[in-house]
Amino acid sequence: MKKALLCCFAIILAMWVAVSPAIALSPDKPGLLPTFYDVPDDLVPGEPGSIIKLESVDAPENARAWRVVYRSQKASGDPVAVSGLIIAPKSPSLGSKLPVVSWAHGTVGGARYCAPSNVPNPVTDFVGYPSFNSTVPNDYGIPGLSTFIKAKYVVVASDYQGLGAGEKHEYAVGLSQARNALDIVKAAQTVTPAGKKVALLGWSQGGLAAVTAGENASYAPDLDIVGIAALAPANPASFVIPEIAGQSTGGPRIGRLILLNTAYTWAYPDLHLSDVFTETGMEAAKAAARQCIQQLSVTGDTAEAQNDKPDMTKPADPSVLFKPTNANLHAWVAKFAENAIGRHLFQSPVLVMQGTADDIIPAASTDLYVKDACKFRAPIRYIKYKAKNHRTLLPAAEDDFTTWIAKRFDNIAAPSNCPDGEIQ
Structure with missing residues (x-):
């Protein structure tokens, strides 16, 4: 009887493997990466932001969403295929051009299958790992997504070059990830009512990407970057300062x-x-x-x-x-x-958020960025969250960054408190 049950189970499993769409897998990452993320080399060159592949994915009831592969560039200027998510509210006003929030995620790894879009039901509010709510061993989702969709914003989330599509993820090379986060906005403009007003929201590695995007706004002159919200942004300038780098434990x-x-x-x-x-x-x-x-x-x-x-x-x-x-x-x-932030002229207002108990991106690293950036006199608001660490910072700061972004889209002047900031 046991042999018969095992035999039947094997047959059922074989049938599931044969019909499951998840088994359309990339040959270099069997069992981990769908072939959706594979792009032939001859399809990679093209206009940054143009779409190579698009497929619908599940979304909250009041939204539509797609997994996308689009064209972008590395910091070197070489063309690259990049994957990510595009999310739009349902029933926008006729003829409206909606504001766009571009989410730049934190560290997930260097393998292609680590892409945040490559999980079941990726269109969700942020789910961190480790967490009792997580179903995969990586962070995924977007902080503030429900609020942004309710406010009728288009939301985009790049996986970054080399995660999902492409090869050799250029981790903490800020300009590569910055270009990826800007080009996905252009991709969204072809399938949603996304307009030109853009706010970038980034955390950790993504904070570096978001700030770098603001400092290199000339890369996307057709976009109006109204603000940068950076949560504990990585700052490569601090990697070589022993008294700061040593605090990252x-x-x-x-x-x-x-x-x-x-x-x-x-x-x-x-x-x-x-x-x-x-x-x-x-x-x-x-x-x-x-x-x-x-x-x-x-x-x-x-x-x-x-x-x-x-x-x-x-x-x-x-x-x-x-x-x-x-x-x-x-x-x-x-x-x-070369990848340091806060050392380049920029125009967009910035909201910087940092936990005082962060032992991954130390507060001293973010202090250094703010001190450098304040010399350019663009509006910078710096908030330190008492006793918050790298992960508890996200929920603690959510009301602040969603409200701050909404005010930038409403053309309200941004506050500044350079360079020491405030503690909450």
Whole structure:
């Protein structure tokens, strides 16, 4: 009887595999990435923001949504296919041009299947990982989505180049992600009543993307960037300041370091894996293209177990992965400086939000950005949230950033409190 049941189960499973749309999978990531995200090389060149692929996805009752692959550019100017989400409210006023919120997500990893749009029911308010509400081992969803849809905004969310579509995600290369976050607005204009008014909302890695987009608004001259709302934005200028970088101890720290160093070698030919990684670290760097951030961090934390007699009673030793000195340090510092935020002229008002207890993006890193950016005298409002960490910042700040964005769309003058900000 047991054999018969197992036989029947095997037949049913085989039938499900044969008919399930999820089994139309990319050959390089079997079981993890649908072929929707695959784009032939000859289809990649084209006008930034033009659509390559589009498919409907489930959305809240008062909205419509699509998963999209569109054309964009890397920081280098090379064309690239990028995936993401486009969400529009139902029944907009006839002939209306709706404001657009472009959400820029935080760190999810370097593998293509880590894309936030590549989850069941991706069109939702933010669901973090780890969380009792999460169904996948990564963050997905959009903070404030319900509020934005109720306000009749179009919402877009880029996965960024190399996550979903494309290869070799240029993690923390701000201009790459900034261009991706702007070009998806252009894509939305072809399928929704999206207008030219745009607010960018970003968190962590996405905060870097959002701020960089505001500092490089000339890339998309047809868009009116009315404001940038940045939650704990990553600031590469702080990566080389030991007293700030040393405060970044929380979350999947080892995974972030592996991904950051690997991704910069993908983006910049003059940087090399051998500059920073040991032989074991080189294997971890390979994993950066195959794993999402939580798994990559566990991989890094347990790297010492590859030794013949590892001492598993001790914390992970970074020296297993990283060399004590970098013979090419000047080139690396130059690239981090190139991606620093707050050092470029910009016009759009900025809302900066930072938790005082953040041990992933330290408050000192964001202080540095605000201090630099305030020198350009554009309106900057800086809010520090007492005792909030990298993740509790999002719900704590939601009323503030949704209200601030609404006022920018209503053409209300933005407040400024440079450089010290306020504590809530």
